[in-house]
Amino acid sequence: MAIRIVITDDHAVFRSGLRALLEREDDFEIVGETGSGVDTIKLAEEMEFDILLLDISMPDLSGARVAEALLEKYPALAIIILTMHEHEHYLRELLQIGARGYVLKKSTGTELVQAIRSVFRGDMYVDPSIAGLLVSSYVGKPASKQESGGLQCLTPREKEICRLLALGFTNSEAAEKLFISLRTVEAHRGNIMAKLDLKTRAELVRFAIDNGLLRSD
Amino acid sequence: MIVTRIWERILSVPIYVKILGIGILVTFLFGAVSYYGIRASMYRTHYGIHAETVLSIARSLSSRVGKLIETGDAAAITEEIALVIRTFPDVRYVIIQGKDEQVLGHEFTFPTNIPADLMLKQDALCASCHTNPEAGELRSDLYAVPSEIVVPDARFQLWSRPGGLILEVATPVPSGGTVRVGAGDTIIQREITAVSQSLLFSLGVCLVIGQTLAFGLAYAIVRPIQNLLQATNRLRTADFDTRARVYSDDEIGRLAQAFNLLAGELRTYRREVEEKEKVRVSLIERIVRVQEEERKSVARELHDQLGQSLSSVLLSVQGLRRDGVLPEDRYSRVEDEVRGLIDQVRRLAWDIRPSVLDDYGLDSALQRFVEDVSKRIGIPFDYQSVYPVELERLPNHIEVTLYRVAQEAIMNIVRHAEAHRASVVLFRHSHEIILIVEDDGRGFEAGLVFRDKDAALGLLGMKERVELIRGELTIESEVGKGSAVRIKIPLTGEL
Ligand SMILES: Nc1ncnc2c1ncn2[C@@H]1O[C@H](COP(=O)(O)OP(=O)(O)OP(=O)(O)O)[C@@H](O)[C@H]1O
Ligand SMILES: [Mg+2]
Numbered sequence: 001m002a003i004r005i006v007i008t009d010d011h012a013v014f015r016s017g018l019r020a021l022l023e024r025e026d027d028f029e030i031v032g033e034t035g036s037g038v039d040t041i042k043l044a045e046e047m048e049f050d051i052l053l054l055d056i057s058m059p060d061l062s063g064a065r066v067a068e069a070l071l072e073k074y075p076a077l078a079i080i081i082l083t084m085h086e087h088e089h090y091l092r093e094l095l096q097i098g099a100r101g102y103v104l105k106k107s108t109g110t111e112l113v114q115a116i117r118s119v120f121r122g123d124m125y126v127d128p129s130i131a132g133l134l135v136s137s138y139v140g141k142p143a144s145k146q147e148s149g150g151l152q153c154l155t156p157r158e159k160e161i162c163r164l165l166a167l168g169f170t171n172s173e174a175a176e177k178l179f180i181s182l183r184t185v186e187a188h189r190g191n192i193m194a195k196l197d198l199k200t201r202a203e204l205v206r207f208a209i210d211n212g213l214l215r216s217d
Numbered sequence: 218m219i220v221t222r223i224w225e226r227i228l229s230v231p232i233y234v235k236i237l238g239i240g241i242l243v244t245f246l247f248g249a250v251s252y253y254g255i256r257a258s259m260y261r262t263h264y265g266i267h268a269e270t271v272l273s274i275a276r277s278l279s280s281r282v283g284k285l286i287e288t289g290d291a292a293a294i295t296e297e298i299a300l301v302i303r304t305f306p307d308v309r310y311v312i313i314q315g316k317d318e319q320v321l322g323h324e325f326t327f328p329t330n331i332p333a334d335l336m337l338k339q340d341a342l343c344a345s346c347h348t349n350p351e352a353g354e355l356r357s358d359l360y361a362v363p364s365e366i367v368v369p370d371a372r373f374q375l376w377s378r379p380g381g382l383i384l385e386v387a388t389p390v391p392s393g394g395t396v397r398v399g400a401g402d403t404i405i406q407r408e409i410t411a412v413s414q415s416l417l418f419s420l421g422v423c424l425v426i427g428q429t430l431a432f433g434l435a436y437a438i439v440r441p442i443q444n445l446l447q448a449t450n451r452l453r454t455a456d457f458d459t460r461a462r463v464y465s466d467d468e469i470g471r472l473a474q475a476f477n478l479l480a481g482e483l484r485t486y487r488r489e490v491e492e493k494e495k496v497r498v499s500l501i502e503r504i505v506r507v508q509e510e511e512r513k514s515v516a517r518e519l520h521d522q523l524g525q526s527l528s529s530v531l532l533s534v535q536g537l538r539r540d541g542v543l544p545e546d547r548y549s550r551v552e553d554e555v556r557g558l559i560d561q562v563r564r565l566a567w568d569i570r571p572s573v574l575d576d577y578g579l580d581s582a583l584q585r586f587v588e589d590v591s592k593r594i595g596i597p598f599d600y601q602s603v604y605p606v607e608l609e610r611l612p613n614h615i616e617v618t619l620y621r622v623a624q625e626a627i628m629n630i631v632r633h634a635e636a637h638r639a640s641v642v643l644f645r646h647s648h649e650i651i652l653i654v655e656d657d658g659r660g661f662e663a664g665l666v667f668r669d670k671d672a673a674l675g676l677l678g679m680k681e682r683v684e685l686i687r688g689e690l691t692i693e694s695e696v697g698k699g700s701a702v703r704i705k706i707p708l709t710g711e712l
Contacts, residue, residue, distance in 0.1 A: 011525040017532030024539060057521050057572070084524045084563060087585065089577045105528035106559045108552070109535040168644045168651035170693045170703055186698075200640035201655050201701075202601035209603065 003120050004049040006032040008040045008066070009082070010058040014105075018053070018082075021109050028116070037066030044070055044077070051116055054099070056083040056090060064093055071098045078119045082112070088133040091126070095134075101125040151211045153195050159213070161188045165201065166208030232442070233435045240431035241424070248420040256413060263405045268384060271400045272371055274305060275388040279396040282313055286321060286394045294322035301398070302326065309383055309399045316393040327380070381406055441469045445476060457484035502685050509617050512570040520566040524559055531555045571620075579616040580604045580643060583623055587641050594631050599640040608645060615706060618686050619643075619652050622679045626654035626702045629675060634658025634700065650706050657699040663692035679704075 009015050015033050022028045031049050034040045056063035067079050080101035081094050091102055101119045103112050104127045115125040164174040175185040198204050208214050285293045298311040302324055312323040376383040385399040441464040448461040461473040538548035574582035580602050591598035630639050636658030644651040666673045683690040683704050694700030
């Protein structure tokens with residue numbers, strides 16, 4: 001039994017190229033072709049198909065919204081995103097919505113064919129050239145450094161200054177708020193950074209978040 | 218030097234003090250001069266009359282005692298002397314001397330004092346009537362005042378004693394001998410004191426009246442000036458509706474009128490400036506908006522049209538490869554080239570306006586930008602946001618502004634800071650959003666940089682854009698101490 005495929009892409013030339021490419025496979029059958037998400041949703045009401053090749057950037061309705069709408073109605077539908085976007089945000093969002101494949105338009109035809117086959121089998125397929133993004137975004141940021149003493153090694157004054165800096169005060173604003181001189185704040189800040197082995201304000205903010213310094217307001 | 222400083226001191230005294238001071242000074246000077254002048258002339262006339270009176274007393278006595286001296290009737294002489302002293306209360310002593318200046322009779326209303334010229338002959342003198350004179354009695358309290366007037370037939374002499382001046386008139390007795398009459402000036406003194414006192418009293422009254430008037434004048438002068446000063450201060454706080462009160466039509470009043478005219482003109486001028494500023498702001502706002510819209514559509518066009526077309530080309534090449542007309546590696550080369558083109562287009566579109574900014578918001582776009590720069594430049598850029606997902610997305614123009622400003626600040630770090638590290642922090646609170654871009658590089662004097670407007674177009678543009686959305690941009694930097702750019706945008710009210 002052939003794999004029934006629908007192509008949704010606002011770019012007609014691309015669609016026809018794609019159709020030509022896929023129709024060479026014996027077990028693929030292109031059952032539909034639309035230029036917009038709205039048309040696809042209408043089409044889904046009329047006929048059944050196995051795989052939807054879906055573009056993200058389209059004028060009326062973005063691929064993400066189309067996928068959402070379709071998967072709500074037909075949870076079993078296998079959607080493969082076929083896009084130019086190489087950024088982890090798009091990848092992550094669409095996988096979260098429930099797309100089963102993510103393939104870049106610049107990848108080779110064989111890759112797309114492979115993606116369709118494995119998704120049809122029930123697997124997931126993410127373009128190898130961006131699968132790395134997914135991994136790095138899951139690994140995420142290193143936790144703030146804990147080994148160097150943490151909150152206890154700060155004096156109450158330093159803690160207060162740390163909190164203000166992490167809240168987005170400039171040095172002179174912190175000085176004004178605490179009725180001390182700018183130089184004093186700078187000195188405290190230097191001490192705080194040295195004690196906690198922090199290098200940048202971003203690290204300081206992370207430290208403050210992890211140690212609950214920002215909660216009290 | 219010192220003179221000018223003292224002069225300045227005097228001039229800096231309040232007007233009140235100046236006017237009152239002049240009043241007091243003039244009154245005192247006038248009072249003192251007239252007081253002493255009047256006293257002096259009173260002394261002169263009174264003493265003239267006094268001298269004539271005493272002279273006539275002495276003359277009449279001398280005419281009466283001539284015969285008595287010749288007869289040597291001491292009792293009658295004493296009687297005559299007593300009569301004179303009783304009749305004229307101001308007469309202090311009378312001495313009658315014979316031809317050889319021997320004292321024939323005398324009486325003093327003060328017992329212990331004797332004119333100095335008689336002191337020499339005191340033994341003879343006193344022995345003539347005092348049986349046992351005591352040393353203490355003979356002391357002289359009368360000092361000659363160095364003024365002696367000689368009238369042909371009389372000799373005037375002034376003595377001073379604690380009780381006052383004594384004027385002595387000595388007249389010769391035609392048949393030989395001298396009559397000396399000493400008179401005190403108690404009456405004159407009393408008279409002059411009374412006149413002086415009334416003079417002082419009227420002077421005091423004048424002073425009080427004068428000062429009251431001067432105070433009134435000072436008030437009349439100072440009040441409009443103070444009113445004007447207050448109005449000026451209000452004007453300085455941009456209260457252009459303020460008007461100074463015009464109290465009178467004198468110079469100060471005209472100054473106040475001029476001030477009011479000035480305030481009115483300032484107000485018009487200010488309004489014009491405000492209008493222009495409004496036009497300027499809306500112009501900038503439009504330029505920025507149009508520019509962003511343009512960028513957005515160009516980026517879209519590149520990404521979605523050119524990119525897509527290239528993708529189609531790629532597909533066609535892949536289709537051709539299946540047909541296998543040419544050798545395999547030729548297709549691969551074309552495919553790789555097209556892929557490279559797609560990447561270039563994508564990057565170009567991204568640089569012009571990242572689609573993530575529109576599709577996923579500021580946090581994602583900034584994070585991505587910071588990572589890109591960090592990778593490209595090799596300066597470790599740290600990004601941290603406090604960006605609760607449950608808060609709804611910011612209005613697009615705020616996101617775009619913050620993104621652009623952050624880009625400028627980051628590019629400044631890349632180009633100028635020579636930093637080892639830099640970081641970008643984004644705080645999203647419910648009422649405001651804060652963006653901080655910091656580095657530990659060489660720093661700069663923001664004040665100095667801003668003074669040269671042409672050299673700081675980047676920073677000025679950032680400021681301008683932030684102010685368009687009612688935010689504030691603060692630069693905290695010092696040479697050698699890195700720099701921090703902070704943008705704070707309030708999220709209250711309509712955006
Ligand atoms: N992070 C920084 N560290 C050190 N110096 C800086 C930093 N940011 C700005 N400056 C200084 O301030 C000057 C003005 O910066 P600005 O961004 O206004 O202009 P620019 O970067 O020279 O030119 P452009 O208009 O292209 O941005 C810079 O020339 C530089 O000397
Ligand atoms: Mg710049």
